[in-house]
Every structure is written in structure tokens, then in C-alpha cells.
Amino acid sequence: MNIIGCTLMHKTTPVAEIFLKDATCMIEKIGEIFSVEHLPVGVRIKNGIVNRGELNAWWRNRAMPMERFRIRDLLYEMNVRTTRLFLPESFGLCLSDAYWIKPMDSDLVWSKINFYDNAFSEDMGRLLFGEMPPSLADSLCSPDVTTEGCLKKRWEIIDGKRYLIKAGEPPYHQQPFNEVIASMIMERLGIAHIPYTLVWRNDEPYSACEDFVTPENELVTAFHVMKIRPKPNHHNDYMHYVTLCKENGLSDIEHALDEMLVLDYLVANEDRHFNNFGILRNPDTLKWTSAAPIYDSGSSLGYCNFAENLFNNLICKPFKKTFLEQLKLVTSFDWVEFEKLSGVEKDICDFLCDEKTILFIDSKRRAAIADLVHSRITWLEKFALGKQRGC
Ligand SMILES: Nc1ncnc2c1ncn2[C@@H]1O[C@H](COP(=O)(O)OP(=O)(O)OP(=O)(O)O)[C@@H](O)[C@H]1O
Numbered sequence: 001m002n003i004i005g006c007t008l009m010h011k012t013t014p015v016a017e018i019f020l021k022d023a024t025c026m027i028e029k030i031g032e033i034f035s036v037e038h039l040p041v042g043v044r045i046k047n048g049i050v051n052r053g054e055l056n057a058w059w060r061n062r063a064m065p066m067e068r069f070r071i072r073d074l075l076y077e078m079n080v081r082t083t084r085l086f087l088p089e090s091f092g093l094c095l096s097d098a099y100w101i102k103p104m105d106s107d108l109v110w111s112k113i114n115f116y117d118n119a120f121s122e123d124m125g126r127l128l129f130g131e132m133p134p135s136l137a138d139s140l141c142s143p144d145v146t147t148e149g150c151l152k153k154r155w156e157i158i159d160g161k162r163y164l165i166k167a168g169e170p171p172y173h174q175q176p177f178n179e180v181i182a183s184m185i186m187e188r189l190g191i192a193h194i195p196y197t198l199v200w201r202n203d204e205p206y207s208a209c210e211d212f213v214t215p216e217n218e219l220v221t222a223f224h225v226m227k228i229r230p231k232p233n234h235h236n237d238y239m240h241y242v243t244l245c246k247e248n249g250l251s252d253i254e255h256a257l258d259e260m261l262v263l264d265y266l267v268a269n270e271d272r273h274f275n276n277f278g279i280l281r282n283p284d285t286l287k288w289t290s291a292a293p294i295y296d297s298g299s300s301l302g303y304c305n306f307a308e309n310l311f312n313n314l315i316c317k318p319f320k321k322t323f324l325e326q327l328k329l330v331t332s333f334d335w336v337e338f339e340k341l342s343g344v345e346k347d348i349c350d351f352l353c354d355e356k357t358i359l360f361i362d363s364k365r366r367a368a369i370a371d372l373v374h375s376r377i378t379w380l381e382k383f384a385l386g387k388q389r390g391c
């Protein structure tokens, strides 16, 4: 068994010495701690000892999941056991935060290797999209190695900007269309979001969104925020998250959550788990700057249901099990200008009318999606009015 000695880095700040087992790429030992403050959010330290299990869980989660589309076939072809083994190839760098690992004998510096300012290999993206055999891959130094999520996806550099290109799931491939529809709604309501557009690759629909993270503003997902300390018994998840955000300076977090819960109701989002929202913080000062703009709203609008039953068995996340219960957490609807949503169903239908689109979303499904949005807007307006009157 070989051990790889590295320094866990946060941008230019050394955080800790870590020793990785080369066969598993798990952290075997933690050496000297250089900066407790810069440990990843949610990794705790007790009596000067970093919780290795928590650091390993954080590190393991950096690897693209084994549930990623096509990954098991690809690993088999490459004779690689787990996606974690790709992490050292990209020095653990990603396009969502500023952590990386620096091999102990190297003189690598952040400015020369980070993916925000430097080009990266797109070979992993090509492999994931089945565009290249593994034997032709030159380098796997890519943010694809460290991007979460199960859907088929890859990062591309287009006109110098980094875009996440993400597919939908068969048979309807509805998620990319939904991302655009959710963007339309958020645009109208003035909700802070990352805009998604529709792009086509080999006649398949994908969503494209620009990287909203920069070297000055990194994403920390709610999943990690919630791990800062155990939730007290008298708090629910919502209260725990709000408390932790407020303690870290985000005094207006309820409004950001109101926006997310309203959007999620309107599009019947079924996948707002704790890694699908979060906060932004400055990796140099560690100051929390704001809630992250809303991203990943595609698993919504009955994306995997039959058109006849678009509303059936909708799942609600992350705070409550039903949309009604979750809406009760919204602190104020005063900011929702319902008149701005007028005509959005027509925009949705126009958007879904494209000749390529109708091969995936037929007219029946299109009408069902527009109806779903319309009925949820109407219902929400009544609910908000009732809340105003104190009903
Ligand atoms: N525009 C972006 N800028 C920076 N990071 C992003 C962006 N979009 C997504 N990410 C990061 O990439 C991860 C995966 O993206 P996304 O959540 O869209 O994929 P997914 O496959 O839909 O995920 P899920 O498993 O939730 O279905 C996100 O959790 C987030 O950390």
C-alpha cells in the first residue's frame, strides 16, 4: 500500500497535511493542521483533533457519484474501481469551491492550476458523453471529476466562460426544458437565480448554465452548513439552517428561502435536497456573503410522470414532505408580484413548440405542463391572500 502525502489547500491557504491511501484515495491519516478556520464547513475539530470520518466524508463527496449516468461502464472499461481514484488527477480542484490538494513534493500554486482562470482538459467530459474511447484520453485534469449529481453532465469552456452542460433523463428528457421554464418564472419574479438556456448536442436537449462560483465567492451547500453542529431536538431542519446562516451573518436568509420555496411550489420541484441550495462565502476572508443563486430546478413539472398524471405522487423536499406544509414555512409573500406571472403559460407553450422539442415533449405533455404551472400560480395567489388576511 502506498500513501500519498498532500497539503489540503483552500485557495492559497494551507489547511492540513493529509495522507491518502493510493488504492482507495481515502484519507488514511491527518498530519499537522495549519488552519482550523479554513477546514471545510461542517468538518469538526475536538481537542485539536480533526474528525477524520467527517473530513473523509467531505472528500469522498467531491468525487462524481457512482450513480452518474454511464459511469459504471466507463470505470469497467478503464479498469478503475471507483470515481474517487480520479480525484488526484485534478488535484481535487472543482468549479464550485476553492479547495484542492497539493502533493507534498510539488511547487504547484493556485493561480496556475485553478479551473476558473486556467483551461482544463475536456477529455473526461468526452468520455462521460461517450464521444471518446478511454484509450485516447490524454488528461483527466478536469472539474468533471469533482462535480456532483447523477445526471449526464460536463463542463465546457465557451468563449472563455465555464458552462455546465446537463442532460435530462429518458424518456422525456424534460429536465433541461424545466430548467429554462424555472428561469423564466424566476426572471419574472426577480428571484436571484442562475439562468439556464437550452442547447442541443447531437439532437439531444441539454441545459447550459454559467458557473456562478468565482475564486472570490464559493458555494457551500446546505448539506455542509447543516453539519456545523447537530440539530437541537427542539429545532426542525428549517430552523437549524436559518439559525446557522444568521450566526454567520446572513440576516436575510428567510427571504432567500421564501424565494426558493415559492419557486419550488410553482414548478413542483421534487429534488430540492440539501445539496441543491446553499450559501456563498469568500474563501479568503471566510465571510458568508449571501444565499447562493437558485440552481438545479429541473427535476420538476412532473418530469417523469405520464402527461395524464403529471401531478401524481409529487415528492416535496427539503424541509417538509408535502408542498402545502412547506409553503407554510414562507415568512412573507408580499414580494410576489403575481401580475408579473401573467401570460407565463403562453411563454412556456411557445418555448416548447420548437420542432426539435416536440420530439421529446408532445402537445399533450406541453399542455399538461402549462396547466400545471397555471393552476399552481392560481392556487398560490389564493394561499398568499389567505395568509395576508391571517387565515
Ligand atoms: N452553475 C453552477 N456553478 C457552479 N457550480 C454548479 C453550477 N451548477 C451546479 N453546480 C454544482 O454542481 C453540482 C451538480 O449540478 P446539478 O445539481 O445541477 O446536477 P444534478 O445532476 O441535477 O444533481 P442532482 O443529483 O441534485 O440531481 C451541484 O450540486 C453544484 O455543486
Ligand SMILES: [Mg+2]
Binding pocket: 149, 275, 276, 296
Ligand atoms: Mg443537484
